[in-house]
Amino acid sequence: MEIVPVPAFSDNYIWLVHDQASGETALVDPGDAAPALAEAERRGWTIRQVWNTHWHPDHTGGNLRIKEATGARISGPASETIPGVDVPLGEGDEVRIGEHVGRVIAVPGHTLGHIALVFDAERVAFVGDTLFAMGCGRLFEGTPEQMYESLQRIVALPDETRLYCAHEYTLSNARFVAQAEPANSAIAERLKQVERLRAGGEITLPTTVGEERETNSFVRVSTWQQFAELRTAKDSFRS
Ligand SMILES: [Zn+2]
Numbered sequence: 001m002e003i004v005p006v007p008a009f010s011d012n013y014i015w016l017v018h019d020q021a022s023g024e025t026a027l028v029d030p031g032d033a034a035p036a037l038a039e040a041e042r043r044g045w046t047i048r049q050v051w052n053t054h055w056h057p058d059h060t061g062g063n064l065r066i067k068e069a070t071g072a073r074i075s076g077p078a079s080e081t082i083p084g085v086d087v088p089l090g091e092g093d094e095v096r097i098g099e100h101v102g103r104v105i106a107v108p109g110h111t112l113g114h115i116a117l118v119f120d121a122e123r124v125a126f127v128g129d130t131l132f133a134m135g136c137g138r139l140f141e142g143t144p145e146q147m148y149e150s151l152q153r154i155v156a157l158p159d160e161t162r163l164y165c166a167h168e169y170t171l172s173n174a175r176f177v178a179q180a181e182p183a184n185s186a187i188a189e190r191l192k193q194v195e196r197l198r199a200g201g202e203i204t205l206p207t208t209v210g211e212e213r214e215t216n217s218f219v220r221v222s223t224w225q226q227f228a229e230l231r232t233a234k235d236s237f238r239s
Contacts, residue, residue, distance in 0.1 A: 001100050001122050003164065005203055006039045008032040011168045012058055013205065015126060016040060022098030024048050027072070028117075028126045029166050033062030037069055051095055051102075052076030052085075053128025054114040059166060079113035089115055102126075107154065109147025110137035116154060123161045127154055132165045133207040134190070135173030136218045138235065144228035151227075155219045159210030170194050170204040175239040177217040180230060186214040 006014040014036045015028040026049040030036045040047050047070045052060050054077060063083040066072050075095055078088030089095070093104040095117055102117040107130045117126045129137035130147075131154050139147055154163065174191040181187055190211070197204050212219055221227050 001097070001119070001124065003124070003206075004039065004043075005205065006035050007168075007203075008035050009058060013164075013166055013168065013203070014062075015164050015166075016043075016045070017097060018043070018045050019098035019100060024097045026051055026095075026097050027062075027066065028164070029053055029059035029128060030062035030066055031056075031058040031060065033065035033069070036062060037066065046070065047072045049095070049097065050074045050076075050084075051117060051126070052082050053116065053126060053130075053166070054111040055080040055082055056111065056129070059128065077113035077115045080111065091115075105153060107150035109139055109142035109144075109150045112141045114142075114150070118157065118161075123158060124164065125154065125157060125161055126164045128166050130154065131163060131212065131216070131219070132167060132173055133163075133170040133204055133212070134177050134187070134194075134216050135169055135234070136216075136231070139231060144231060145224040147231070148221075148224035148227040151219045155209050155213055155216075157209050159208065159213065161209045162206040163208060163212065164206045168204065170207075171198045172237075172239040173234075174215075176234050176237045177215065179237075180217045180233070181220075184215070187217075190215045 002018045004016040017026045025045040067084045073086045074084045075087035076082035078090045091106040095102040102119045110129045174194045
């Protein structure tokens with residue numbers, strides 16, 4: 001399974017997923033059709049499926065145009081309004097590309113119906129706007145308790161699991177957690193690395209469960225109340 005980032009808008013990533021064996025291609029969270037279609041065409045890949053993690057327009061805005069252009073089948077959370085949806089997904093459902101199977105887990109908090117797709121055998125998860133490298137999504141619909149539990153589900157995956165997040169927010173997050181945990185040397189080290197990458201305009205994703213357990217304060221706290229305090233502080237943080 002080959003996974004390619006397609007930058008969109010100012011800081012979104014649409015993930016282009018290709019299975020060499022079957023020749024199938026899927027798109028995760030195409031907020032904008034044009035860059036995703038262009039990248040697939042450049043690689044000679046035909047998009048057969050779209051997988052949405054939640055309803056926000058910067059994740060689903062390209063659905064209809066992609067469906068029109070390619071006939072792709074659209075899957076997304078059953079409890080949310082997803083443009084052009086064919087396959088409603090909920091906890092315990094599966095998505096497939098070739099022989100690869102992704103398990104759907106419910107991760108409410110950023111939105112109430114937010115889902116993540118976990119490919120256990122490949123050690124890959126698409127986490128949308130739930131977990132970001134060294135951070136997490138804002139709580140637009142859910143409670144801090146829900147979001148804390150959702151994040152804990154994600155970091156309960158094996159350490160080497162690669163997490164594909166939907167935004168390039170790592171630098172701002174790194175600066176925030178460096179203040180939240182000034183004595184954490186793994187955070188200090190990663191901040192330097194992220195500064196170098198971003199200075200060169202490079203992507204900082206995917207991250208891994210192991211890295212997040214070491215450097216993401218939002219998953220390192222022990223209670224949802226501590227998580228809530230941290231999330232409130234980040235909401236007003238200007239890096
Ligand atoms: Zn969102």
